[in-house]
Amino acid sequence: MLIAGLSQLGEAFLDLLYPRLCAACGIHHPIRDAALCVSCQLELPRTDYHLFEENPITRRLMGRFPLQSATSMFYFVKDTPIQHLLHRIKYLGRKEAAWSLGRQYGRELRELEPYAKIDLVIPVPLHPSREHQRGYNQSAWLARGLAEGLDRPVRERALSRARKTETQTHKSRQERLFNTEGAFLVREPRRIIGKHVLLVDDVMTTGATLEACALPLLQAEGVQLSIVTLAIAQD
Numbered sequence: 001m002l003i004a005g006l007s008q009l010g011e012a013f014l015d016l017l018y019p020r021l022c023a024a025c026g027i028h029h030p031i032r033d034a035a036l037c038v039s040c041q042l043e044l045p046r047t048d049y050h051l052f053e054e055n056p057i058t059r060r061l062m063g064r065f066p067l068q069s070a071t072s073m074f075y076f077v078k079d080t081p082i083q084h085l086l087h088r089i090k091y092l093g094r095k096e097a098a099w100s101l102g103r104q105y106g107r108e109l110r111e112l113e114p115y116a117k118i119d120l121v122i123p124v125p126l127h128p129s130r131e132h133q134r135g136y137n138q139s140a141w142l143a144r145g146l147a148e149g150l151d152r153p154v155r156e157r158a159l160s161r162a163r164k165t166e167t168q169t170h171k172s173r174q175e176r177l178f179n180t181e182g183a184f185l186v187r188e189p190r191r192i193i194g195k196h197v198l199l200v201d202d203v204m205t206t207g208a209t210l211e212a213c214a215l216p217l218l219q220a221e222g223v224q225l226s227i228v229t230l231a232i233a234q235d
């Protein structure tokens with residue numbers, strides 16, 4: 001545990017010294033103004049789900065709440081550069097990579113009918129104590145990038161955590177649903193009335209967290225909801 005902590009610290013320190021290395025492979029220099037090098041930009045596993053009205057994300061969420069559209073930029077594949085990318089974004093301070101990829105994806109999405117009609121971008125919040133510990137919320141950085149690419153506003157604090165949820169890594173789907181149910185509140189719901197909201201998270205697994213955020217958002221009158229995540233993991 002201590003050794004893992006030290007090596008993370010070491011990598012974080014190296015990232016500080018050489019911030020211009022690709023956020024996925026950590027070897028090559030990124031393309032100008034981007035987070036990824038040329039080969040990672042080409043080889044990271046894109047889903048292209050945004051091109052399909054029905055896709056594995058919409059199917060996973062179907063029947064749980066009303067949804068306009070949903071997509072994920074990448075497949076999560078263990079022990080590949082996409083896992084390293086997500087790890088660096090989440091734990092090693094490479095938040096600018098989330099912003100940069102969000103902006104890139106937002107520019108692609110705004111050309112497409114359901115996403116072109118988005119009014120507002122809202123990230124899934126971290127619990128304040130976890131955000132304080134980490135120093136940032138990676139989903140908020142992704143949301144900022146998407147908002148910039150879509151040319152729409154972001155409301156980073158629209159959702160808040162009602163209570164701390166335990167880490168979900170080792171829980172079954174049923175436990176996760178129970179664990180996150182009712183965990184989110186909408187601040188100033190009148191500000192989202194009649195809006196098409198884009199809900200943003202870093203990784204989708206079962207969709208329990210997205211569902212727990214979607215339900216209170218959809219309680220505001222006339223809200224339409226779409227979802228974007230950076231990666232989708234297997235159930």
Ligand SMILES: [Zn+2]
Binds near residue numbers: 039
């Ligand atoms: Zn690379």
